[in-house]
Amino acid sequence: MIELRGLTRHFHVGDQTVHALRAVSLAVPDGDYLALMGPSGSGKSTLLHILGCLDRPTSGSYVLDGHEVGSLPEGELAEIRSRKIGFVFQFFHLVPRLTAAGNVELPMILAGIRPGERRARAAKALAAVGLTDRASHRPDQLSGGQRQRVAIARATVMGPSILLADEPTGNLDRASGREIIELIERMNRDGLTVVVVTHDPEIGGRARRILKLVDGRIASDGGPS
Amino acid sequence: MRAIDLTRLALGAVAGHRLRSALTMLGIAIGIASVILLTSIGEGIRLYVLSEFTQFGTNIIAVNPGKSDTTGGNPTAMAGTIRKLTIEDAEALRRIPQVEASMPVAFGNARVEHGERGRSVLIYGVTADVPRVWRFGVRHGRFLPEGDPRHGSPLVVLGIKLKREVFGEDNALGERVRIGGRPFRVIGVMEPKGQFLNLDLDDTAFVPVAEAMSLFNRDDLIEIDVAFRSAAARDQVVADVRRILQDRHQGEEDFTITTQESMLSTLDRIIGVVTKAVGAIGGISLVVGAIGILTMMWISVNESTAEIGLLRALGARRGQVLAFFLLQAALLATAGGALGVFAGIGIARTLKVVLPRLPVNTPLHYVFAALILSFVVGLLSGALPARRAAGLDPVEALRAE
Ligand SMILES: Nc1ncnc2c1ncn2[C@@H]1O[C@H](COP(=O)(O)OP(=O)(O)O)[C@@H](O)[C@H]1O
Numbered sequence: 001m002i003e004l005r006g007l008t009r010h011f012h013v014g015d016q017t018v019h020a021l022r023a024v025s026l027a028v029p030d031g032d033y034l035a036l037m038g039p040s041g042s043g044k045s046t047l048l049h050i051l052g053c054l055d056r057p058t059s060g061s062y063v064l065d066g067h068e069v070g071s072l073p074e075g076e077l078a079e080i081r082s083r084k085i086g087f088v089f090q091f092f093h094l095v096p097r098l099t100a101a102g103n104v105e106l107p108m109i110l111a112g113i114r115p116g117e118r119r120a121r122a123a124k125a126l127a128a129v130g131l132t133d134r135a136s137h138r139p140d141q142l143s144g145g146q147r148q149r150v151a152i153a154r155a156t157v158m159g160p161s162i163l164l165a166d167e168p169t170g171n172l173d174r175a176s177g178r179e180i181i182e183l184i185e186r187m188n189r190d191g192l193t194v195v196v197v198t199h200d201p202e203i204g205g206r207a208r209r210i211l212k213l214v215d216g217r218i219a220s221d222g223g224p225s
Numbered sequence: 226m227r228a229i230d231l232t233r234l235a236l237g238a239v240a241g242h243r244l245r246s247a248l249t250m251l252g253i254a255i256g257i258a259s260v261i262l263l264t265s266i267g268e269g270i271r272l273y274v275l276s277e278f279t280q281f282g283t284n285i286i287a288v289n290p291g292k293s294d295t296t297g298g299n300p301t302a303m304a305g306t307i308r309k310l311t312i313e314d315a316e317a318l319r320r321i322p323q324v325e326a327s328m329p330v331a332f333g334n335a336r337v338e339h340g341e342r343g344r345s346v347l348i349y350g351v352t353a354d355v356p357r358v359w360r361f362g363v364r365h366g367r368f369l370p371e372g373d374p375r376h377g378s379p380l381v382v383l384g385i386k387l388k389r390e391v392f393g394e395d396n397a398l399g400e401r402v403r404i405g406g407r408p409f410r411v412i413g414v415m416e417p418k419g420q421f422l423n424l425d426l427d428d429t430a431f432v433p434v435a436e437a438m439s440l441f442n443r444d445d446l447i448e449i450d451v452a453f454r455s456a457a458a459r460d461q462v463v464a465d466v467r468r469i470l471q472d473r474h475q476g477e478e479d480f481t482i483t484t485q486e487s488m489l490s491t492l493d494r495i496i497g498v499v500t501k502a503v504g505a506i507g508g509i510s511l512v513v514g515a516i517g518i519l520t521m522m523w524i525s526v527n528e529s530t531a532e533i534g535l536l537r538a539l540g541a542r543r544g545q546v547l548a549f550f551l552l553q554a555a556l557l558a559t560a561g562g563a564l565g566v567f568a569g570i571g572i573a574r575t576l577k578v579v580l581p582r583l584p585v586n587t588p589l590h591y592v593f594a595a596l597i598l599s600f601v602v603g604l605l606s607g608a609l610p611a612r613r614a615a616g617l618d619p620v621e622a623l624r625a626e
């Protein structure tokens with residue numbers, strides 16, 4: 001359960017202050033499927049990073065599963081990212097020198113999980129995204145859609161409760177994009193809370209709920225129109 | 226994160242830039258190789274000098290006139306207050322229970338002549354105790370006879386090189402030679418002993434100490450060498466020697482006692498300092514290598530910015546990012562260090578073959594020290610880039626690419 005109250009985020013650029021988020025209040029219940037939409041520069045990524053405990057609000061409160069996390073020390077935020085959050089990015093962010101399986105094992109390595117268990121869980125996560133036969137391929141041997149599926153396997157292998165995807169189809173053709181969204185939706189049906197940033201109205205239209213940001217504020221929040 | 230996984234990740238990152246990593250390693254390798262090589266030569270010289278000195282035996286004390294302030298070194302003469310060392314002094318030291326021999330020594334340069342041939346050499350005035358005290362052996366004939374050292378007889382024992390120079394392959398025993406113009410009869414020829422530092426111990430002659438003193442026109446000794454039975458008795462012997470000589474010198478300690486130990490430890494110290502200084506010169510190239518690692522790690526952190534952001538998003542703490550880059554630098558440096566150790570030892574071995582007279586020795590603990598040193602150099606040179614990596618804001622890092 002995500003609860004934001006009066007959340008702001010400012011950036012200082014030179015002597016100017018950029019208000020990326022202004023007084024955002026929002027509740028996302030477990031298992032929700034939320035599309036974040038809005039023009040470029042409206043604060044979607046900033047909100048996503050704060051939700052993922054990768055960034056901190058300037059003011060306001062962020063309560064995650066009943067705990068205020070906005071002011072936690074970095075070590076505890078890292079722990080939350082490791083256990084509860086899965087990130088998927090527009091440009092995949094796979095480590096080029098590691099195989100698909102190696103990339104999926106990465107969060108488990110950081111969490112100190114033993115190799116035997118790591119391998120088993122990576123294999124399972126790759127199977128869930130349909131890439132069992134590509135486990136030993138490097139990113140440059142995979143198509144864009146396949147790369148994003150590896151990234152989704154990596155984001156979910158630690159069993160998080162929230163998946164945060166920043167324009168996950170932005171760098172893919174329509175067919176691959178649809179596959180990715182269907183994959184994410186399947187995981188949502190299995191109980192994962194999903195927040196997807198997208199420009200694509202078709203993808204946004206599939207979500208249970210669309211949140212539209214304009215200039216750092218919530219302009220609308222509701223079901224697909 | 227488990228250490229082995231961290232190591233594997235770091236190895237993977239280092240191996241990802243093959244050429245760059247190899248060149249960086251080379252920088253450290255050159256540094257470590259020169260440190261190893263230079264200190265090996267220093268250590269070789271130390272062992273060489275030590276073996277030179279211990280060839281005379283270790284249960285020996287030298288007494289010289291004049292008082293030096295510390296152990297070893299040259300006695301500094303204080304004019305007027307110094308009583309000379311005499312044969313009577315040497316005789317008095319014989320009475321110490323543990324003392325095996327107390328040998329008066331005087332020496333000087335003189336010309337040894339036989340017929341047409343002649344040669345200027347160092348002449349030692351000694352007693353029958355030379356074989357025992359200095360561990361010199363006689364090859365032909367015998368050494369100087371026992372007897373009252375105050376009364377010499379014109380007998381000489383030749384070093385083997387001097388004998389060859391003057392007599393060639395002819396028999397020398399029983400022959401007459403002239404030393405400083407005086408007649409002496411040859412009664413023995415010594416075993417070869419080789420060089421002591423730069424002194425050729427085979428190109429010399431031994432005569433009774435009283436003969437030498439008269440030859441060089443002096444009434445005092447240059448040294449008294451005291452040989453004693455067991456190393457355990459050394460301190461007692463030193464104390465007895467000091468007490469007896471002080472008694473004989475009106476209570477003044479106007480002489481210097483040098484034990485083998487003190488001489489060796491002084492030498493050891495001097496050579497140790499030289500070795501360290503020389504090693505430090507090698508260390509300069511290590512610094513250059515370290516700067517290479519720093520540069521390369523800095524570039525590497527800048528290139529991996531997006532990857533650092535990703536690691537943070539996947540749950541990595543700052544400390545893990547720090548460790549990841551520190552370890553890369555340490556691995557590079559240690560691998561370079563290992564390479565340098567092999568190269569250094571290889572060059573040292575080659576030197577030994579090419580220049581057999583150059584003493585070279587690489588103790589095993591140098592090898593370990595070099596490896597640890599390169600690991601530490603890696604950590605130090607990786608510190609700055611790693612801190613930068615750990616300090617990156619994850620959101621901004623993710624934006625890079
Ligand atoms: N690190 C930063 N420093 C300064 N300004 C930033 C930073 N990150 C985001 N911004 C600004 O905040 C606003 C929102 O950015 P962002 O959340 O990336 O928007 P979106 O993802 O909706 O395109 C923009 O005006 C952007 O320029």
Ligand SMILES: [Mg+2]
Pocket residue numbers: 044045046
């Ligand atoms: Mg964005």
